[in-house]
């Protein structure tokens with residue numbers, strides 16, 4: 001029997017659409033760097049807070065390499081990043097914060113810390129007992145986002161099915177299975193982003209974020225701004241399959257571009 005390329009399955013182009021976050025009273029947000037959470041899911045966090053949910057933000061790296069031009073005093077820099085995260089979190093409605101000391105670029109230069117990182121994520125789950133966990137999605141191209149996603153999804157395998165893991169996008173767009181309209185709280189997300197002064201000196205994040213969140217209305221034409229997610233249920237439930245598919249597709253995209261280059265007439269043999 002001939003196997004055609006399309007026999008491997010057709011992609012599902014239509015994610016679920018919603019106007020509010022999934023149900024869940026206790027919400028844990030893990031970010032590799034202070035600002036990832038606001039960029040990736042600030043709209044949903046503001047919606048959670050308005051609904052009266054409990055929010056704990058954990059930032060895993062110190063953010064120590066976020067000032068390559070030395071604009072700030074290095075002795076105060078880590079604390080400055082943390083204070084910005086507290087200010088941004090408070091603007092969104094986050095009540096609790098935890099800061100860890102993993103180094104920037106841990107995903108590239110400190111992989112020996114992986115089991116420690118995974119244990120710290122596990123401890124956060126054990127202590128806070130969340131229903132929802134927001135984390136960078138696994139296809140992120142930034143090594144720290146990816147490294148943290150690996151640790152979270154590792155922990156997710158042993159979590160109960162009542163816990164939903166929500167992969168958010170920062171540097172790399174995901175293939176979402178949930179898109180949420182965040183237009184009504186967009187002013188709150190913008191106010192939170194504006195707190196990250198030290199990072200806005202390097203990147204003009206606000207229009208970049210507008211662009212991504214506007215792009216996400218592709219699925220949701222009546223919305224003005226949306227955030228997109230890849231979901232996975234604790235203990236590898238039903239939705240884990242779609243998350244795995246998205247992640248597999250991302251790695252295939254990487255392989256595909258290498259494969260296509262072989263047929264590019266401009267490339268040398």
Ligand SMILES: [Zn+2]
Nearest residue numbers: 032033036170
């Ligand atoms: Zn980041």
